[in-house]
Amino acid sequence: MLVYQDIFTGDELLSDSFTYNELYNGVLWEVEGKWVVQGALDVDIGANPSAEGGEDDEGVDEQAVKVVDIVDTFRLQEQPPFDKKQFLAYIKRYIKNLTPKLPEERQEVFKKNVEAAAKWLISKLSDLQFFVGESMQDDSSMVFAYYKDGAADPTFLYFPDGLKEIKC
Template sequence: MLVYRDLLTDDELLSDSFPYKEIENGMLWEVDGKWVTKSPIEVDIAANPSAKGSDEEETVEDKAVKVVDIVDSFLLQEKTSFDKTQFRAYMEQYADKLASKLHGKKQDELKQRMDGAIKYIESRLEKMQIFVGESMHENTSPVFAYCKEGATDPTFLYLAYALTETEA
């Protein structure tokens, strides 16, 4: 299995279990998430019912919860939303940090194409949730989620050049 890690923080953000489609000149990966029900967990506390004079087995049950598969699988943490001015400033600083980790052709492509990716995300910003990796490091790559018109499951946007592929 391939795991895609944040180039700046090494947080796991995605795996090849979630197919992606390249958009915006290959700068963004679009990934479909799904609401799933996380099964309840039964925990046998190993009590001896006969010792208490009871025939019932004692267990602890958690209730099932609905989660978004990608958020749950990679322990993504929600970040405070931005207005457009804050978003633009944040992304420009982030792009500089990311560019410093890239070399040659990739660095040039990032500089040429990043503005298009920023505009694409910015046009949907009001509908977006922003997530970061588990470490919540200040330099972590943002992951954007929104629901397309008429959809109930979220679509995630990843900055392709922010990901590095490793085998798990």
């Protein structure tokens, strides 16, 4: 199994158990998340509790909650939304910090495509949710989430150049 960690903080942000699509020549990864139920589930085993003297909800734990698999698995922390000025400040700082860490041959591809990817993100700014890893550091990689038209589950966006691959 491969885990993808933020190169700035070491926070785990993704694993290879989630498939991705590349956007903008691999500058962005698009990953489908899913809402899942976590906690107690009401399982029908065919017994009739009233015939056996039990009450309908006897022994059932009501702690079931719905969570998004990626957010829960990697303990992502939601951040307040950015306005355009805040987002531009973040993305410029992130690109400036990330570019020197890339292999030289990747730097050119990244520089050539990151502007178009950033413009696309800005066009979706009002629809985005913002997440960071559990260390919640300011200059870390950010994970973006949005709901595609009519989708019930969120789609997550990553800058893969800001991730390092770790074998587990």
